[in-house]
Every structure is written in C-alpha cells, then in structure tokens.
Amino acid sequence: MYKICMSINKLFKLPVHPFNLNNEGKKTYAQWQYEKGIDTIKFYLKHNTVDQMFQDKVVLDIGCGAGGKTVFYASKGVKKIVGIEILEKYREEAENLARDYNLDDKFEFVVGDASNMPFENNSFDTIIMNDAMEHVDEPEKVLDECYRLLKKDGKLYLNFPPYNHPYGAHLSDAIGIPWVHVFFSEKTLIKSYKELVKNLPDGKERIDFRIGKKEDGREYFSYINKMSIKRANRILANSKFTVEYYSEEPLRSIFKYPARVPFLKEFLVKMVVCVLKK
Numbered sequence: 001m002y003k004i005c006m007s008i009n010k011l012f013k014l015p016v017h018p019f020n021l022n023n024e025g026k027k028t029y030a031q032w033q034y035e036k037g038i039d040t041i042k043f044y045l046k047h048n049t050v051d052q053m054f055q056d057k058v059v060l061d062i063g064c065g066a067g068g069k070t071v072f073y074a075s076k077g078v079k080k081i082v083g084i085e086i087l088e089k090y091r092e093e094a095e096n097l098a099r100d101y102n103l104d105d106k107f108e109f110v111v112g113d114a115s116n117m118p119f120e121n122n123s124f125d126t127i128i129m130n131d132a133m134e135h136v137d138e139p140e141k142v143l144d145e146c147y148r149l150l151k152k153d154g155k156l157y158l159n160f161p162p163y164n165h166p167y168g169a170h171l172s173d174a175i176g177i178p179w180v181h182v183f184f185s186e187k188t189l190i191k192s193y194k195e196l197v198k199n200l201p202d203g204k205e206r207i208d209f210r211i212g213k214k215e216d217g218r219e220y221f222s223y224i225n226k227m228s229i230k231r232a233n234r235i236l237a238n239s240k241f242t243v244e245y246y247s248e249e250p251l252r253s254i255f256k257y258p259a260r261v262p263f264l265k266e267f268l269v270k271m272v273v274c275v276l277k278k
Helices: 002-009 018-023 029-035 037-041 050-054 068-074 088-100 139-149 186-197 203-210 229-237 262-268
Strands: 058-062 080-085 107-111 124-130 150-160 211-213 219-221 242-250 269-277
Touching (some): 029 068, 029 088, 037 068, 037 124, 050 124, 058 068, 068 080, 068 088, 080 088, 088 107, 124 139, 139 229, 186 203, 186 211, 186 219, 229 242, 229 262, 229 269, 262 269
Parallel strands (some): 058 080, 058 124, 080 107, 124 150
Antiparallel strands (some): 150 269, 211 219, 242 269
8 A cells, every 4th residue: 555655646746835845945934834824814804803813912822833923923913922832943943033023022932732831820812723733632631721821701713624634634745645544544654754755854853743653662643633523523512611603614615515514524624713712
C-alpha cells in the first residue's frame, strides 16, 4: 500500500502550505499567518463584528503558532493580546513580526500547555481557538481552562476542521491526496510522509513534530486527536459554556444539504464554528 500511496500522490498538486512557502523563501510562517488573519475569523463574522471580538478587549489566542494571526488580531484595537503556543521555537519569529507592525506593546508570546495555562482566573474578555481543537491531547481540560480564564460574559471563539475533512489528517505539506487518511492506514501514511519530507531542510523537524511513539513502541500521528463533529458536539454539551452560536460550514455550496446528514457531514464539512459564552 505504501507504493500505491506514493504513486497516487504524484498525481496531485500540493495545496499551498506555509512550511513549503518558508522553505522556498517566499514568506515566513508568521507572515503567512498574518496575511490569513481575516480568514481565521471570517465564519465568526456571521455572528459577531470584529469590534465585538477585539476592540478594547484583553484577548488570548490559543495555539498561536508563529504569532502571525495573533499580531493581526492585535491590529484590531485590542487592549492586550497573548498568544500561547507549546513550541518555544516560534517565539523570536512572533516577537519580530509584532515589532515590524509596531504592535509589540500589545502583544505577548507565552510558551505553555493549553490544558494548564499560567494565567489568573477571569483574565480575558475574548479567547480565540482557531484550528487548535483537533490538536490538543485533552480537549475537555482545555475548555475547562478557557472557562476559568474568561471574565463573566466573556466569549470563546472556537473553530476546527473535522478529522474526515479532505485534508483533516494535516499532511498536505507533503501528501496532496484528498481524504488520504480514509483510504490508507496510519502506518502507510507515516512511512509515506517520512519518505516525502526526509530530504527537506526541515524534514526531521516536521517528522518530530507530527509523529510520536506509544508505550509499546508503535508510531502514530501524535499532533492530532482525530476530532470528529460527533465527538466535538459531545464535548460541548458536557462543557460549562453556553453555546451562543454554532455552524457547520460545508466544503462547497453544492454540499449544503448532504453535509447535514449525520454520517456524510464528517466528510463534507470544512469547518465547525462555535461561539461559546461564559
């Protein structure tokens, strides 16, 4: 199956990916994030305005990566914004970008685990959690932490692509086959991914970032928790939050009605969008 996967992959053009743009010297990860900033909140804008989200708010951005989107949010009138990220390596890039846009007085980069964050209770007006729900090991604990950190009537803006999204395996920096994780085993995908990135300048870094080992020595994709819509809805129902807004955005308008069918929606929804209120 490995050879089949590798052969089929040659037929598909890779989607634009920040890791590859960075390797090609076209733009940094932070700059790419900044330019995509409005896209990360566009679905929330069906319910709230930019000013309602950011103006004069103390904001937390969970899973900020290289901080590009966080700096973009900082430009929208925040009182202060903190980006929390588990990887220390992004600190310098994030802080440099904030200085470039003269927003370093409003921006802070913090290294930490979203399930146990180093902030006082009731610290934030707004929390943003874009494309992070599918990565955290303990999503229930992360939501509990968000509830603790929000002020009364504060809001958590949360979105994520469900696991069975065409690129829900998050391997599109090297594997361009849509729904590849539906057709091939994790073992096959790990072998294919390793082969495809091993000679890249950041190949080892990508492998270490995505692939871990279980106690029995088996390799697995440790950077993703395979979050489904069904599982997310169960977690939300059991959380302390009030669901103020909820939407399942279809891949294309033609999938609007099929994407409402319980089984099919897992494959045809590109983004689950929630606004949760304390």
